[in-house]
Amino acid sequence: xxxxxxxxxxxxxxxxxxxxxxxxxxxxxxxxxxxxxxxxxxxxxxxxxxxxxxxxxxxxxxxxxxxxxxxxxxxxxxxxxxxxxxxxxxxxxxxxxxxxxxxxxxxxxxxxxxxxxxxxxxxxxxxxxxxxxxxxxxxxxxxxxxxxxxxxxxxxxxxxxxxxxxxxxxxxxxxxxxxxxxxxxxxxxxxxxxxxxxxxxxxxxxxxxxxxxxxxxxxxxxxxxxxxxxxxxxxxxxxxxxxxxxxxxxxxxxxxxxxxxxxxxxxxxxxxxxxxxxxxxxxxxxxxxxxxxxxxxxxxxxxxxxxxxxxxxxxxxxxxxxxxxxxxxxxxxxxxxxxxxxxxxxxxxxxxxxxxxxxxxxxxxxxxxxxxxxxxxxxx
Amino acid sequence: xxxxxxxxxxxxxxxxxxxxxxxxxxxxxxxxxxxxxxxxxxxxxxxxxxxxxxxxxxxxxxxxxxxxxxxxxxxxxxxxxxxxxxxxxxxxxxxxxxxxxxxxxxxxxxxxxxxxxxxxxxxxxxxxxxxxxxxxxxxxxxxxxxxxxxxxxxxxxxxxxxxxxxxxxxxxxxxxxxxxxxxxxxxxxxxxxxx
Numbered sequence: 232x233x234x235x236x237x238x239x240x241x242x243x244x245x246x247x248x249x250x251x252x253x254x255x256x257x258x259x260x261x262x263x264x265x266x267x268x269x270x271x272x273x274x275x276x277x278x279x280x281x282x283x284x285x286x287x288x289x290x291x292x293x294x295x296x297x298x299x300x301x302x303x304x305x306x307x308x309x310x311x312x313x314x315x316x317x318x319x320x321x322x323x324x325x326x327x328x329x330x331x332x333x334x335x336x337x338x339x340x341x342x343x344x345x346x347x348x349x350x351x352x353x354x355x356x357x358x359x360x361x362x363x364x365x366x367x368x369x370x371x372x373x374x375x376x377x378x379x380x381x382x383x384x385x386x387x388x389x390x391x392x393x394x395x396x397x398x399x400x401x402x403x404x405x406x407x408x409x410x411x412x413x414x415x416x417x418x419x420x421x422x423x424x425x426x427x428x429x430x431x432x433x434x435x436x437x438x439x440x441x442x443x444x445x446x447x448x449x450x451x452x453x454x455x456x457x458x459x460x461x462x463x464x465x466x467x468x469x470x471x472x473x474x475x476x477x478x479x480x481x482x483x484x485x486x487x488x489x490x491x492x493x494x495x496x497x498x499x500x501x502x503x504x505x506x507x508x509x510x511x512x513x514x515x516x517x518x519x520x521x522x523x524x525x526x527x528x529x530x531x532x533x534x535x536x537x538x539x540x541x542x543x544x545x546x547x548x549x550x551x552x553x554x555x556x557x558x559x560x561x562x563x564x565x566x567x568x569x570x571x572x573x574x575x576x577x578x579x580x581x582x583x584x585x586x587x588x589x590x591x592x593x594x595x596x597x598x599x600x601x602x603x604x605x606x607x608x609x610x611x
Numbered sequence: 612x613x614x615x616x617x618x619x620x621x622x623x624x625x626x627x628x629x630x631x632x633x634x635x636x637x638x639x640x641x642x643x644x645x646x647x648x649x650x651x652x653x654x655x656x657x658x659x660x661x662x663x664x665x666x667x668x669x670x671x672x673x674x675x676x677x678x679x680x681x682x683x684x685x686x687x688x689x690x691x692x693x694x695x696x697x698x699x700x701x702x703x704x705x706x707x708x709x710x711x712x713x714x715x716x717x718x719x720x721x722x723x724x725x726x727x728x729x730x731x732x733x734x735x736x737x738x739x740x741x742x743x744x745x746x747x748x749x750x751x752x753x754x755x756x757x758x759x760x761x762x763x764x765x766x767x768x769x770x771x772x773x774x775x776x777x778x779x780x781x782x783x784x785x786x787x788x789x790x791x792x793x794x795x796x797x798x799x800x801x802x803x804x805x806x
Contacts (some may be wrong), residue, residue, distance in 0.1 A: 237635040237644065347650055407673050408631060408646040410638045513673070520672035595672050 241266035247382025254280035255303035257294035267308035288313035302448035322361030348590035349402035403513025504533030521598035552576035620684030625738030630661035743780025
């Protein structure tokens with residue numbers, strides 16, 4: 232392990248990306264994500280990588296996709312307004328199966344909203360911001376150290392599944408500085424390589440056993456055609472209903488097949504819990520404090536923290552809903568992830584919402600009050 | 612042991628930098644520390660607030676609930692941010708920039724910005740003068756760790772005047788403590804106690 236140091240969440244995002252092998256970053260600075268670009272601008276050139284500040288958010292997304300196709304591991308960072316602009320190219324990356332990571336540090340929206348204030352209101356946009364039947368992978372850490380880990384994981388998943396991965400931070404975690412000890416070594420997922428030569432019948436978009444194609448990087452001797460039109464194994468557009476159905480099925484299935492292995496959650500005080508709080512990101516830290524307060528009073532309350540936001544933790548929530556008498560979802564929005572929790576709980580227990588959307592992060596007392604209301608007096 | 616500090620002023624006065632340095636010194640000393648901030652969209656002016664929590668246990672909720680200490684570098688910040696200061700806490704004020712101190716028994720006035728101008732040469736160093744005073748008043752982190760962190764966090768050509776500013780603040784707090792007959796400020800830890 233390295234020495235303990237004070238580090239900011241946004242810095243840890245950049246450090247994690249570098250540890251995972253990111254060697255190309257393009258971005259357009261925006262509060263509260265700017266320190267990610269700043270850290271990358273400072274560190275990437277020293278490590279032989281390339282940092283480009285582009286003219287806007289769309290161009291920076293285009294730049295990372297081009298660099299990725301040429302063999303680089305890539306990241307871009309933004310906040311809500313920039314993330315809205317990137318949607319078309321995120322869909323392009325999903326369809327053309329281009330590995331890339333977009334760090335999204337949420338602030339109050341819609342539009343330019345409240346630039347410096349925390350929010351968790353972009354959850355549904357990460358899932359459905361771009362059009363069409365795509366799959367997506369979204370990770371949302373709750374601490375500076377976990378931001379490092381999640382950043383490594385995001386890069387690795389992008390490479391493994393050849394798709395866009397969103398590292399979903401909120402202003403609380405992005406701007407928080409805390410004590411961290413970073414690992415000296417991390418596991419990295421290497422760029423996938425063709426397993427056949429052209430003479431052996433290599434097709435760039437032919438799926439491997441895990442349904443992910445081994446697309447050759449540009450400049451490595453293969454002819455590659457990349458398009459956002461639905462394409463067959465050659466990479467060229469196809470108007471065939473069968474090819475279209477297979478392409479869409481494969482985009483969904485390559486993630487579904489990975490199963491619960493990519494659905495990261497953490498349970499605290501859950502062994503004997505009769506009530507549960509579900510939270511993620513910076514809000515989960517306050518929820519943890521609230522749950523501890525309830526425990527100190529003898530209340531059997533636990534916390535289930537979601538780190539993987541998409542694919543949603545359906546099975547975990549379904550099990551939870553059968554264990555407890557009620558679930559409180561605390562989120563810094565008018566209510567987004569609560570709808571997923573209700574869907575997954577499928578009526579097995581009541582699901583209440585503790586929402587906040589006034590520029591302020593939660594205070595523990597507010598979540599305690601939400602738990603007490605849910606319990607309806609079932610507390611000493 | 613859990614101590615919650617709030618440093619407040621106007622955007623550009625450097626309270627965020629001072630808080631970062633304080634937290635970094637705490638980490639170097641083996642403690643847990645978190646630092647956060649809130650400010651408006653403007654780069655200069657507007658209310659600016661930075662918070663540090665220092666503890667010997669993991670810190671979950673990252674924001675100050677009831678501060679043990681509030682530093683205010685402007686009148687506006689003093690009026691706004693001392694509200695939830697614990698009764699046994701300490702209010703530290705810039706003597707000139709907070710002409711109307713809020714009514715609080717344990718208020719400690721230091722001519723922070725005046726000292727920065729007269730002793731170090733520029734109002735720019737007021738944040739580090741304030742930091743020196745806080746280090747002396749709280750005795751939560753060793754001065755040596757703070758000196759190292761200052762050297763890490765300020766532009767290289769300003770290390771020398773910043774070191775001087777730190778010393779000026781430390782000395783001013785010491786003098787004031789002597790005058791008021793107070794020892795090191797050792798607030799009670801734990802929850803509750805909000806006024």
